[in-house]
Amino acid sequence: MSREACKRMKKQIKKALFGALTIVALIGLTGCGKGSEDTAPAREFYYVPTYQDIDLEVDYIQKSVAAGDNVYMFGSKWNHETGQGKDFMYCYQPVTGELQDFPIEMQTEKGVNMSIQQMAVNSKGNIVMMVNKYQIPDMTYTEDILTEEAVEETVAEETVAETSEAVVIADESVTETAVSEITEEAEATTESVEVVTESAADYAQPMEYREWVELWEVTTTDATVLSVTDIQDALETEGGFWAQYMALDGQDNVYFCDGNNKVFVLDSKGDKLFSKQVDTWINGLFAGNDGKVYVKTDGEGGMVVRPVDVQAGNFGEAVENEGLSGNSYNQRYYMGSDGTLLVNDESRVFSFDFVTGVKNDLFAWLDADVNSESVQEMGQLSDGRYWALLCEYSENNDYSFVVLKKTPAAEVTVKEEIEFATMWLDQRVRKNVIDFNKTNEKYRITVKEYGSTDYEAGKTQLNNDITGGNGPDIIDVSQIDYNVYAAKGVFEDLYPYMEKSGINKADYLENVFKAYETGGKLYVIVPQFYVSTAAAKASLVGDVTGWNLTEMLDVAEKSNVEAVMPYATRDTVFYYCVYNNLDDFINWETGECAFNSDEFIQVLEFAKGFPEEWDYNQQEEGTHAKIMNNKILLLQTSVSSVQEYQMMKGMFGGDVAFVGFPNQERKGNLIQPSNGSVAISAKSKHKDGAWEFVSGLISEEYQSGIAGENGMGWGFPIKQSALEKVFEKAMTPEYYKDENGKQVEQPKTSWGYDDFNIDIYAAKQEEVDAVKAIIASAEKAYSPSNEELTKIVNEEAAPFFKDQKSAKETADIIQNRVQIYVNENR
């Protein structure tokens, strides 16, 4: 190559290099980092769930613990007919899905009841249980805690005991001896009858109520009770003791703390090593993989995790890790298969290695289609998979297991993703999303919580996403003012979708749809609602179903009550009289405001009679007592079920009128979503998928489900047929058999409000009719109070409340400022 050619080449290289650098500089300058979302690395792994149903005969599981790959669960079931409870213990193997009874004998003495407070696994692989026992005098011997075979034999033994004059001394030492004999012989099941016989004799003696705590060591292989140690003396208390947390260290020392923030450490034999009272709140006690036990307490800068130093009888140096300490208030701790700590912080799970100090993020429950609210216990199998014991809380708790397997993304069938936006994820909405993801084969919903840390910042981000074309497919509008978005064309009209899907509007509560219509279009679906209202004494307000502001203020003035509303502040008055009644003050069509009207001035003067903040420390009569004594006029409340109506009726002594919020049309009952309300984005690329989710919420199955759980749930379904089921259920009486075998109606449940408690029986037809009337009267949707308006009113009313300005001056300024707001928004 000639020198010239070489020079030219060098120049060209220089040029190319310079050009490339310029391009890089330009890209940097123009902020072409678009899309951290677009360029974000794809997920390498998914935690694929496998659900396992289990058939447990329990109402609830009190405690569970994992030993190796087995999960041991202690639970109870209440027999409504006999009025007695029965305890069960199970062993479940998530690997095989096999459920077995764990045949531990849980009755050692006749007349003594026991429950397992805490369980942990020691270094030998045995379960250490903290068992609480109590003996009630004059207690009829309960068969429920025995096995059925034992029951038959016990009856025979009782007969013997009754006829025999010979009484075995009811000495605690004798009992202990008897128990230790059993332990030594390890004849748990067969010996039970023998023990019962001895204790039955004890029972014949007059005795006092006694409660004590024992530590049991039980083998996991055959449920043999290896040792029983009475640790009552070590607890420094007489009688009852509640162990909040329990953990074992590498030497099998037992650590636990009571509800009063006191930590106890016993050796493996049950002898007390030391105890320490903590000044602050104990938030956790757990074993680390370094053989130590750690205690988590509330410190100045948030939570602090420190090891318990047995030698020094104190706590050691704090563990420095943001995941464990600081703001980590809602965490639960479990043990991984290799001994590392598994931390469930309600939404995510991470592991922490105390030896290396490394935190390792594992998964988010929602990504794994698991409802974090349902997770009762979790752990890790020896093959690395994670398991969780789930409980769907309802009238009949439904238990199941889920096993999560870390799977490479390449092996997972990826579904079309639908983004669901919410300010913060409601419990019920979370369940709906998970249920959809579990069942839908084509689409998968991912949730984006915008306002979980900062509502205003979240709202701005949502606005930016929507206007920038990166908006979500489905939006939960229950926490935002949907009208603003609907007016901007952000949402899809859902009526055509309903029509296309063959959903008949007439099958639903028309007033609910109407309340959420904007210009004849339905942008929002409210699957479940309640009625926001105000209850008043009918004898004071008359037989009315609504009132306007003037009438309300007149009644308040004339009724001569001590306080118009209980615990009401000035804000309460504005919310009741103005914010939920804005149409009376703003005419959006003409743009006229009436904040300088006599009515508003009256409201200002009315509000002045209320405190700025309520002092809840002052000793006062309860709400019910005040109602009965005609000391209060109104109670802002809701009607979310027939039972709630029954309670309100009871509270007012039957003398109740649901007048709602004041307005000109005298229709002040408002519809409010109880578990989220959803809209589909007009710019969604997955409208069909989004509609599949939304339509699921008004499906027969979902709506009937609401009816099914309504006894415990909150809100009415919007489907007529499901609502009828709700009423039918509310009217169905429940019975028990009395001692003569006669069916007697029993309360379905009980409700309480302040100083009032009531047993709720099956509803009568007139009660159901009243609820129907309240629902039918609600024609407007509740909308979140207007922040700007609230701000202006609060700001301007303050000088009036301090007697610095007259009501007229105040009203004029409010009118002036609100008028601009109204003009702007027309």
Added chain:
Amino acid sequence: MRSLKKDVAEKIKNADKPVKASAKKRTESKMTASKRRGTGISWLYLSPSLAGVLLFFVLPFFVVVFYSLVDNPINMEFVFFENFVRVFKNAAFQQAAGNTLKFSLVAVPLAVILSLLLAMMLEYKIPLKSQFRTFFLSPMMVPIASVVLIWQVLFHYNGLSNEILGLFGVAKIDFLKSSYAQVVIIILFLWKNLGYNMILFMAALSSIPKDLLEVAVLESAKPFQIFWYIKLRYLSSTILFVTIMSLINSFKVFREIYLLTGNYPYDTIYMMQHFMNNAFGQLDYQRLSAAAIMMSAVMVVLIGILFLAENHFGKDVEG
């Protein structure tokens, strides 16, 4: 008088007249390769700035124009000038535009005239000259949050002004929530801007050729004549600059009003920026864009008028 005016005008014309360079014959020959390379490199060096200007100024401008012509950023249906009509008819917009115009018409001339007077006053040998200068410049150094705090202390319903007025038996006035509100904001605006304008005028005054002033004095010109026929002409470009800056700052007074009274103040101090800021908060980008374009159109007209005026008054100086 006429001769003085003529002489001075002649001298002014000649004083700063640039020496004409001898005309060079331009060769019509083709650009050489090195010239082309030079041009290319110039563009290369210019390109980052150009890209920045395009991205951050030109492109957003067209985006704003686009938004002003569609129904909303979601549907993006073309509605021509409907947004402009809607905004123009909106009572809040009319209020904001009227207030802003009224404020600018009062505050900007005051800011120019008062600062010019102050600058001229400080030209003379007066006692505490340096302290005066510092006094008028100090508001520039005060952070806006502190300014607002000071103004609240002064003009709040329970503030210092009412305390003083109370001493004379005057009833309390809610300065910021009454018809006095705009007066308060004008005072605030002047307090904040006079110092800066004054410095600019002082610099301009000091650059007036001394010989001209001396000639004028020798010719028995009165101070007003000196001011009107000499100083004002030399100051014309500075006056234009100060006026434009004050005009821009008058639109920026929203910041102070917002911090004092929030999104929705008393109607007399509700400005264009309030209207646009609130429209942004409500996702009403089309209305915001239409309002912004109308406002910028008014600004262009106003600045055009100012340029014409400057050309008229300063033509003798610039030749």
